[in-house]
Amino acid sequence: xxxxxxxxxxxxxxxxxxxxxxxxxxxxxxxxxxxxxxxxxxxxxxxxxxxxxxxxxxxxxxxxxxxxxxxxxxxxxxxxxxxxxxxxxxxxxxxxxxxxxxxxxxxxxxxxxxxxxxxxxxxxxxxxxxxxxxxxxxxxxxxxxxxxxxxxxxxxxxxxxxxxxxxxxxxxxxxxxxxxxxxxxxxxxxxxxxxxxxxxxxxxxxxxxxxxxxxxxxxxxxxxxxxxxxxxxxxxxxxxxxxxxxxxxxxxxxxxxxxxxxxxxxxxxxxxxxxxxxxxxxxxxxxxxxxxxxxxxxxxxxxxxxxxxxxxxxxxxxxxxxxxxxxxxxxxxxxxxxxxxxxxxxxxxxxxxxxxxxxxxxxxxxxxxxxxx
Amino acid sequence: xxxxxxxxxxxxxxxxxxxxxxxxxxxxxxxxxxxxxxxxxxxxxxxxxxxxxxxxxxxxxxxxxxxxxxxxxxxxxxxxxxxxxxxxxxxxxxxxxxxxxxxxxxxxxxxxxxxxxxxxxxxxxxxxxxxxxxxxxxxxxxxxxxxxxxxxxxxxxxxxxxxxxxxxxxxxxxxxxxxxxxxxxxxxxxxxxxxxxxxxxxxxxxxxxxxxxxxxxxxxxxxxxxxxxxxxxxxxxxxxxxxxxxxxxxxxxxxxxxxxxxxxxxxxxxxxxxxxxxxxxxxxxxxxxxxxxxxxxxxxxxxxxxxxxxxxxxxxxxxxxxxxxxxxxxxxxxxxxxxxxxxxxxxxxxxxxxxxxxxxxxxxxxxxxxxxxxxxxxxxxxxxxxxxxxxxxxxxxxxxxxxxxxxxxxxxxxxxxxxxxxxxxxxxxxxxxxxxxxxxxxxxxxxxxxxxxxxxxxxxxxxxxxxxxxxxx
Numbered sequence: 001x002x003x004x005x006x007x008x009x010x011x012x013x014x015x016x017x018x019x020x021x022x023x024x025x026x027x028x029x030x031x032x033x034x035x036x037x038x039x040x041x042x043x044x045x046x047x048x049x050x051x052x053x054x055x056x057x058x059x060x061x062x063x064x065x066x067x068x069x070x071x072x073x074x075x076x077x078x079x080x081x082x083x084x085x086x087x088x089x090x091x092x093x094x095x096x097x098x099x100x101x102x103x104x105x106x107x108x109x110x111x112x113x114x115x116x117x118x119x120x121x122x123x124x125x126x127x128x129x130x131x132x133x134x135x136x137x138x139x140x141x142x143x144x145x146x147x148x149x150x151x152x153x154x155x156x157x158x159x160x161x162x163x164x165x166x167x168x169x170x171x172x173x174x175x176x177x178x179x180x181x182x183x184x185x186x187x188x189x190x191x192x193x194x195x196x197x198x199x200x201x202x203x204x205x206x207x208x209x210x211x212x213x214x215x216x217x218x219x220x221x222x223x224x225x226x227x228x229x230x231x232x233x234x235x236x237x238x239x240x241x242x243x244x245x246x247x248x249x250x251x252x253x254x255x256x257x258x259x260x261x262x263x264x265x266x267x268x269x270x271x272x273x274x275x276x277x278x279x280x281x282x283x284x285x286x287x288x289x290x291x292x293x294x295x296x297x298x299x300x301x302x303x304x305x306x307x308x309x310x311x312x313x314x315x316x317x318x319x320x321x322x323x324x325x326x327x328x329x330x331x332x333x334x335x336x337x338x339x340x341x342x343x344x345x346x347x348x349x350x351x352x353x354x355x356x357x358x359x360x361x362x363x364x365x366x367x368x369x370x371x372x373x
Numbered sequence: 374x375x376x377x378x379x380x381x382x383x384x385x386x387x388x389x390x391x392x393x394x395x396x397x398x399x400x401x402x403x404x405x406x407x408x409x410x411x412x413x414x415x416x417x418x419x420x421x422x423x424x425x426x427x428x429x430x431x432x433x434x435x436x437x438x439x440x441x442x443x444x445x446x447x448x449x450x451x452x453x454x455x456x457x458x459x460x461x462x463x464x465x466x467x468x469x470x471x472x473x474x475x476x477x478x479x480x481x482x483x484x485x486x487x488x489x490x491x492x493x494x495x496x497x498x499x500x501x502x503x504x505x506x507x508x509x510x511x512x513x514x515x516x517x518x519x520x521x522x523x524x525x526x527x528x529x530x531x532x533x534x535x536x537x538x539x540x541x542x543x544x545x546x547x548x549x550x551x552x553x554x555x556x557x558x559x560x561x562x563x564x565x566x567x568x569x570x571x572x573x574x575x576x577x578x579x580x581x582x583x584x585x586x587x588x589x590x591x592x593x594x595x596x597x598x599x600x601x602x603x604x605x606x607x608x609x610x611x612x613x614x615x616x617x618x619x620x621x622x623x624x625x626x627x628x629x630x631x632x633x634x635x636x637x638x639x640x641x642x643x644x645x646x647x648x649x650x651x652x653x654x655x656x657x658x659x660x661x662x663x664x665x666x667x668x669x670x671x672x673x674x675x676x677x678x679x680x681x682x683x684x685x686x687x688x689x690x691x692x693x694x695x696x697x698x699x700x701x702x703x704x705x706x707x708x709x710x711x712x713x714x715x716x717x718x719x720x721x722x723x724x725x726x727x728x729x730x731x732x733x734x735x736x737x738x739x740x741x742x743x744x745x746x747x748x749x750x751x752x753x754x755x756x757x758x759x760x761x762x763x764x765x766x767x768x769x770x771x772x773x774x775x776x777x778x779x780x781x782x783x784x785x786x787x788x789x790x791x792x793x794x795x796x797x798x799x800x801x802x803x804x805x806x807x808x809x810x811x812x813x814x815x816x817x818x819x820x821x822x823x824x825x826x827x828x829x830x831x832x833x834x835x836x837x838x839x840x841x842x843x844x845x846x
Contacts, residue, residue: 015774017777017778017781017782017783017784018783020774020778020783021763023761023762023763023764024763024764024765024766024771024775025763025774025775025778025779025784026766026771026772026774026775026778027771027774035759036540036759036761038761041764043764043767044763044764046764047760047762047763047764048759048760048761048762051760051762052758052759052760055757055758055760056758059757192615193612193615193616196611196612196615196720196723196724197612197716197719197720198719199719199720199722199723201723201726204723227758256713259705259708259709259713262705263701263702263705266693266696266701266704266705267616267698267701269693269694270570270572270693270694270696270697270698270701271570271572271616271698271812273812273815274616274617274698276618276755276758277616277617277618277808277812278615278616278618280618280620280751280754280808281614281615281616281617281618281619281620281621282615282620283749284620284621284730284748284749285620285727285730286727286728286729286730286731287726287727287728288624288726288727288728289728
């Protein structure tokens with residue numbers, strides 16, 4: 001055995017030519033981009049990732065100068081990278097926007113309280129103002145209580161409906177008209193597939209819109225990470241050593257969504273570019289014009305055999321408002337108010353003092369994690 | 374299950390199949406499938422005119438009615454899979470009924486098209502064809518015309534082009550090739566072997582086969598092509614199209630109402646089996662003994678009450694990595710059928726509600742590879758969202774490594790690719806392609822394929838009318 005001199009830890013000299021970055025051909029490749037399978041080095045990765053987000057922002061004219069923008073911050077990887085990157089790009093390219101972190105406290109003990117701690121650290125690290133809106137103050141329910149009352153199976157339905165409103169209300173409270181969220185390309189592709197599998201025609205055309213705005217609401221939403229792969233976001237957070245919270249929500253995801261997620265994972269293994277391919281598809285989905293139904297004249301009222309009558313249906317009116325809370329709604333009463341009413345009916349009439357049994361699975365997991373012999 | 378269920382329709386016979394939660398006896402089940410198909414065949418005026426037996430009436434004379442019957446020629450591409458065989462079986466029943474009821478008259482005639490790839494497939498398919506004609510279609514044999522076409526006819530075009538994808542800009546360019554350039558005509562076999570994965574291979578084969586069949590229909594002046602796609606297969610296609618970035622093409626693919634825009638608007642496509650699940654078609658095959666004619670597929674027995682035990686025929690499960698996108702979509706539907714049984718029909722119904730996208734390209738154009746209409750500029754879209762520039766070289770080591778790379782084999786092979794690319798850049802012309810074909814090109818060796826410049830001329834060169842040797846004579 002011949003003696004080999006110790007390697008200089010700072011300079012890994014033996015970089016094989018085949019290991020070099022395919023963009024600069026000068027540094028060792030560390031990352032294989034799922035989008036086009038290019039092997040790139042760390043610096044080129046930062047460069048392309050940041051530039052792509054910048055391009056998305058500029059070409060879709062997401063921001064106006066002087067605008068106040070709220071970042072929906074959960075403490076997870078997507079929103080952490082989003083907050084970091086928006087701040088960086090804002091300074092680099094002079095968007096002239098003011099960034100605020102906006103968090104929602106759903107009230108999931110052992111999950112959300114921990115991730116909110118991350119957001120609070122982010123607030124200090126990036127020197128950004130933070131606002132927290134809780135389900136408790138808005139709806140007088142926490143997610144843990146909702147699950148205890150309505151069961152774990154529907155948790156995502158409640159949480160999703162409530163969060164959407166909560167973000168808008170939080171933004172309105174701060175006088176902000178633009179909420180950006182960390183939805184990434186994987187989320188978007190999954191939604192496209194889900195909408196087709198569920199036949200959700202109402203959402204089919206709009207599911208890939210980068211910005212959504214309703215004429216009735218002053219608050220618009222946008223998704224600058226629309227074309228960014230989840231994998232790349234994680235790698236970016238990892239290599240930039242960003243501080244994020246990486247536990248999944250402990251309430252099980254919707255079962256059907258689970259099957260779509262599984263399908264996506266398999267597809268990605270066969271063709272990694274499929275995520276943007278699906279988004280490309282999603283952008284070209286368009287519905288046939290609705291066929292006019294043969295209906296009696298509008299002045300006629302049908303009397304059914306059981307004596308009931310059909311009320312004239314109002315079509316979807318953009319900007320329609322909920323009769324109870326005044327929030328945007330396509331029906332008379334918005335979904336959140338409807339869910340709340342159902343919950344209220346089932347709320348326990350009596351409660352035990354300092355009862356902690358409603359604390360869900362997350363709390364238990366945390367407790368178990370801390371156990372030692 | 375020990376309890377003997379009886380058929381819910383006739384309430385007499387013993388049930389052999391459970392489909393859509395209903396027990397059927399074999400006769401009622403075949404009728405059920407058959408009616409679903411017949412309903413689609415009568416879906417609109419155009420198809421009614423084809424399939425119905427025409428007689429003299431207030432608007433047409435006897436001659437016109439006769440002429441309509443004679444001109445109602447439909448093309449049935451037969452893959453010898455379960456769906457196309459069941460479809461042909463039902464079509465044949467319709468013909469037999471018409472012969473009987475209308476005393477020797479039929480409203481339409483069927484021409485079968487078998488498109489094969491390779492000598493082995495040619496032999497197997499021809500054997501099955503012969504068997505089929507001499508048994509099940511024996512009575513109506515005179516009403517059929519049969520054509521056997523080699524998929525290689527796809528390249529029977531006077532001119533070929535070299536198509537190349539530039540991977541940094543996603544621009545596709547073409548160069549005309551002349552016969553003396555390469556010496557030999559490109560072949561399907563060679564082309565498919567250049568694919569780096571099974572998905573690209575399957576897609577290319579599919580593009581070529583569809584083009585051959587549709588072009589055959591154009592040149593043979595058929596009224597319609599009857600595709601055997603089951604509801605399950607259509608759901609696969611819809612999902613796979615979305616995954617392959619081809620969602621823009623779903624509307625045309627499912628369109629049974631208008632003439633085929635991509636192929637001269639001379640015929641319509643019909644999917645008569647679009648209301649029937651593959652599992653139902655497979656059960657039909659088992660019940661009506663179609664198994665011996667089926668090529669490279671074993672029909673599932675999921676709906677049969679008494680499963681055939683001897684068929685340990687299930688294909689060995691593939692690794693996910695080796696599956697094609699269509700196979701993954703099929704696997705997904707197979708797996709969830711138990712829990713979410715209506716997903717397949719939901720997907721097909723949703724697909725049928727789709728319209729062609731709004732056009733965003735300045736001039737109406739077609740994909741140079743698969744001939745479908747183009748609605749968006751795929752390369753431009755990709756360039757918008759993908760950055761391919763690099764971060765500048767910083768340290769001395771960077772510069773050192775870069776010069777090593779330039780002089781290495783890797784640098785040279787990249788150089789070769791770039792040379793090829795630059796040759797196309799100088800001599801080639803841009804070729805508009807759809808997003809899906811862009812992906813295929815990215816998955817062949819050197820991102821470079823030979824392709825006919827125009828649609829294949831099938832009738833000119835090879836049209837092998839298949840003559841069946843009668844066993845009895």
